[in-house]
Amino acid sequence: MTQLTDDPGHAAIRMTPAQYGASRAVLWAGAVVLVTDTAGRVLVQSVDYRGGRLLPGGAVDAGEAPAAAAAREMREELGVVGRYPRGLAVDWIPSDTTAFPPETGFPGEILHVYDGGTWTPERIDAVRLPEQEVTGIDFAEPADLPALMDAGCARRTLSALRARVNGSGPALLEDGRPTDPTALDRLGVLRTRRVPEHGTWHPGPVPAHLPVHARSGWLFAPDGRVLLLIARATGAAHLPPVGAPRPGALPVGYRATPRGALARTASRLPALAPAADPAYARLLATPEQVRELSDWGPAGVHELACVHAARARLGLPPAPRTPPTELP
Template sequence: MPQLTDEAVPEQGAGTDEHLRAGTWMTPEAYGASRAALWTGAVVLVTDVDGRVLVQSVDYRADRLLPGGAVDAGEAPSAAAAREVREELGVDGYYPRGLAVDWIPADTPDIPAGMRFPGEILHVYDGGTWNQDRIDSVRLPAQEVTGIHFAEPADLPALMDAGDARRALSALRARINGCGTAVLEDGRPTVPTALDRLGVLRTRREPQRDAWNPGPVPARLPVRDRSGWLFAPDGRVLLLIARATGAAHLPPPTAAPTAGAVELGYRLGDQGAHARTAARLTGLPPASDPAYARLLATAEQVRELSDWGRAGDDELAAVHTARTHLSLPSPPRTPPTELPDSGTW
């Protein structure tokens, strides 16, 4: 910040001290005039129990929006977020946790020239997961908001303005990462995490919503596929991300050497059972398939990246029981770590 003076700024060479350089000293008025003016906005990211994102239809544009709007003069952004949700959806709440802060440039396309848009700093707050009772409590205003919809994350680019969709997906990944507020520029993280670099959630999640059944698959049932909850020594599990699509998958039980394997349970699909095994990783060989990145993630993060319906909670409970049985710690939520192809931990 320049040093301020109440005196007029002397011209360079007009008898000023040699150690003073032109432009180093400014009057408060000159300094204030030099600062960039930006709008400030606040939106709220809400999901349902299936991990879909709440977007609303409005009567003044075709694409969908997250709940939120402009921050009024003298208003805190978090207060604006709560006010906008109350005005637009009729739901009271307090949203102190920031997921992202985005800088939106002045030359953003499709903004009417008459608005004289100077650019904007937009805060994205975590609205949490709403159950059906809270969703049923939504009351829309007489005008502006015409409806709400819970959208699969991968569908956001088709429903929203491109910058809005980038911002919403980046904020959702920041929530899953659990690493604090992400700093964005035009919806893109300035420090991308593994989930950002791999474009996780950019394609639709594969639904596996059948009921969870604990224990081994009965002999009379065909097994369609097997996958494993393979625990690293720190209690996190191995997760595969398809580089081409960003889709998340549990690995097969044979992806790495293991010990203490147990038949955790299964889901019964149309073509057979989807079986799950839990085991402790005893090593990590070099990557065998370059089409997949290998991550270590918490079990909760795997659950949030998957479309398993309410039965996913039952599976998650079984995973925690297996982790305790294997005498492994409960890991804190940190951003998933991408493992090197060399196989080194």
């Protein structure tokens, strides 16, 4: 093979096919699948050859496409038959990673992360583990992944999970770190445990006999997205608190707790002044993204339905999924 230069003052650099082949980087290839349950927890598996937890998946065999390898590994490790065409991330793992013992001669790896979707309890119950290799599965809170996995695996999984929330295509990673970080990456969303807001969802206004413990608002921008606050110190995401209901605000619903009702209202987003509290970043996100970054339990789907009903009453369009954008 010949590589030529456009500079006539330099001689052409000539390489034989063997020399060119020897000059190319040699890397392993792998494929894993990111699965969550309806609570937004990540499926991780225990294996008999590693101490830390792993996403289901493994090596891409010679001549095998990465997506085919992901489907094969899911079938072999969990007894689940499926296809995983949607990629969430492609990670370059350097050769000096500590995940492999030196005697493997690990040259580095290109690892594909595919979206396995959200599994219902019925689908989880259908998992069948093999007699060897995989010893168990669990669903872990995203913030707990660094304690369960090695550092690179945890970074990669959280980056892939944020890419799924963003919905803008696969993230390119280097050792688990995005080469082009989004707002969710920069703010470290999901690095601390989500605040649980469980309990039965009740649509409509809070009954007069029930005290309101806290009230937060679905504040809609004209494009159908809503305001979301992110604590810069922790990456915690939550809807903005509101005081007494503003004129025109719609009662979305509430959750009853021992301390009183956690009430939600919906209204149009007022004109925003510069942020008064620098400890919080302000993002515009879709209602679905807000739910995925929150721990609302099974009632979250019912709240989301009420939110979209309120949005329609406000005469606003449904927002297509785009990466959450930070406001100045």
